[in-house]
Amino acid sequence: MKELITCLMCLLALVAADPTCSCHSVVENNSWPWGDNIISKWNRVTIGDSVARSCDGAAAVLFENVTTSKITDPLAYCGKQLPILEKPIQHMWIRDSNFGRLVPSPKVAVMRISDTNFTKLIFDNTVTYQTQRIYLKNVPLDAIPKNLNAMQNLVSFVAKEIPLQKFILSQFNGLNKLQRITISNNLTSIAIGAADLPALISLNFHSNQIEKVPGDISTLKSLEMLNFCFNKITHLDMSVFNGLDFLQDLKISHNPLLIINSPTTVNLPALQHLHLQHSHLERLDVALWHMPKLASMNLNWNNLTQVANLEGQFPKGAIVYAAGNTWNCTWLNEAATVVVIDQQDRPRCKNLA
Numbered sequence: 001m002k003e004l005i006t007c008l009m010c011l012l013a014l015v016a017a018d019p020t021c022s023c024h025s026v027v028e029n030n031s032w033p034w035g036d037n038i039i040s041k042w043n044r045v046t047i048g049d050s051v052a053r054s055c056d057g058a059a060a061v062l063f064e065n066v067t068t069s070k071i072t073d074p075l076a077y078c079g080k081q082l083p084i085l086e087k088p089i090q091h092m093w094i095r096d097s098n099f100g101r102l103v104p105s106p107k108v109a110v111m112r113i114s115d116t117n118f119t120k121l122i123f124d125n126t127v128t129y130q131t132q133r134i135y136l137k138n139v140p141l142d143a144i145p146k147n148l149n150a151m152q153n154l155v156s157f158v159a160k161e162i163p164l165q166k167f168i169l170s171q172f173n174g175l176n177k178l179q180r181i182t183i184s185n186n187l188t189s190i191a192i193g194a195a196d197l198p199a200l201i202s203l204n205f206h207s208n209q210i211e212k213v214p215g216d217i218s219t220l221k222s223l224e225m226l227n228f229c230f231n232k233i234t235h236l237d238m239s240v241f242n243g244l245d246f247l248q249d250l251k252i253s254h255n256p257l258l259i260i261n262s263p264t265t266v267n268l269p270a271l272q273h274l275h276l277q278h279s280h281l282e283r284l285d286v287a288l289w290h291m292p293k294l295a296s297m298n299l300n301w302n303n304l305t306q307v308a309n310l311e312g313q314f315p316k317g318a319i320v321y322a323a324g325n326t327w328n329c330t331w332l333n334e335a336a337t338v339v340v341i342d343q344q345d346r347p348r349c350k351n352l353a
């Protein structure tokens with residue numbers, strides 16, 4: 001439902017010609033926006049019809065309707081060849097199932113679990129997992145599983161529609177290849193603490209209930225993309241991001257952000273795109289912002305009349321998306337000489353005295 005609302009809002013934003021809206025527009029069969037290419041041919045194993053099919057040699061196996069508490073790995077349904085498959089399965093997708101304990105096979109490269117109930121998701125820290133990507137959707141994951149750090153090859157972890165409320169990033173420590181984490185939609189707090197994830201470049205907390213950007217986020221030095229869109233942030237001190245010297249893309253749109261302040265200098269040497277649209281901003285002062293690579297700042301659909309101290313702050317070619325605000329006309333004319341103002345064919349300003 002939340003996903004639906006998010007997408008509706010995004011569609012509205014698209015209608016309002018907001019080109020940088022980051023919502024996924026592709027809604028697949030089970031409303032799962034796949035993180036990688038859609039597989040055209042799944043070898044389907046539906047357990048409810050009690051026909052065991054061979055999975056051996058199949059590149060992608062979809063298990064449906066697995067309802068058992070005795071078997072902990074659905075590959076056990078694959079047919080006679082098991083437990084030794086000649087060729088490992090590349091893609092395994094379990095959906096519409098109900099497990100007791102679920103112990104995923106270490107041989108699967110991409111694992112998807114959706115609309116499935118289990119009591120516990122268990123990883124074995126005595127084996128080497130080949131798994132590179134995990135996608136979870138609508139599963140009862142209320143804690144990060146113990147021994148997840150046995151997944152030495154994990155590159156991407158995506159979990160949506162899960163009840164997890166508190167996320168402690170250091171629980172992923174040891175996953176030295178992990179590049180991307182996406183978690184939505186019930187997080188209320190995030191703790192960075194002693195997180196040590198040297199390959200982490202993307203952290204996506206789109207659509208949660210987060211009220212505050214953690215004060216120590218800047219310890220995640222390798223970050224290139226950070227997404228806090230559609231959360232509950234009301235105050236933001238931009239200097240919290242100082243130290244993220246590789247950060248290129250910062251998304252904080254669609255928050256009830258009333259106040260952005262920067263009492264000290266904000267240094268983001270690599271930042272190219274800053275998304276602050278739809279955030280009820282009434283004031284913005286960029287006097288202390290140093291963003292020498294900035295290519296675009298999206299301020300669409302806020303309540304701004306001007307951006308204070310804009311002159312000379314950003315590269316001359318930088319685009320400021322400005323639709324949906326009622327600008328001070330004098331200011332707007334001046335601003336158009338120092339950056340590119342894009343109002344997407346809906347120019348709006350008022351002659352303020």
Ligand SMILES: *[C@@H]1O[C@H](CO)[C@@H](O)[C@H](O)[C@H]1NC(C)=O
Pocket residue numbers: 028029038039040
């Ligand atoms: C989605 O649905 C179409 C038509 O019903 C089907 O051909 C296709 O295999 C489905 N895709 C997936 C990923 O299930």
Ligand SMILES: *[C@@H]1O[C@H](CO)[C@@H](O)[C@H](O)[C@H]1NC(C)=O
Pocket residue numbers: 046047048049065067
């Ligand atoms: C799922 O399994 C149940 C019970 O085993 C069966 O009644 C039902 O028809 C199955 N559903 C599908 C889609 O196979």
Ligand SMILES: *[C@@H]1O[C@H](CO)[C@@H](O)[C@H](O)[C@H]1NC(C)=O
Pocket residue numbers: 098100117118119
């Ligand atoms: C999920 O599994 C638990 C434990 O077996 C059970 O109590 C619960 O009713 C199940 N939920 C659903 C939606 O099947």
Ligand SMILES: *[C@@H]1O[C@H](CO)[C@@H](O)[C@H](O)[C@H]1NC(C)=O
Pocket residue numbers: 161162163164185186
């Ligand atoms: C998220 O939290 C809300 C309110 O507490 C709850 O109703 C909803 O079921 C939760 N969603 C998930 C996926 O657990």
Ligand SMILES: *[C@@H]1O[C@H](CO)[C@@H](O)[C@H](O)[C@H]1NC(C)=O
Pocket residue numbers: 279280281301302303
């Ligand atoms: C902008 O301000 C007006 C008047 O205070 C208010 O009615 C409107 O809801 C505000 N819009 C946004 C997007 O905050």
Ligand SMILES: *[C@@H]1O[C@H](CO)[C@@H](O)[C@H](O)[C@H]1NC(C)=O
Pocket residue numbers: 306328329330331334352353
């Ligand atoms: C409008 O912008 C001009 C130029 O920046 C400024 O001098 C003037 O004070 C502004 N008006 C209001 C009401 O802020």
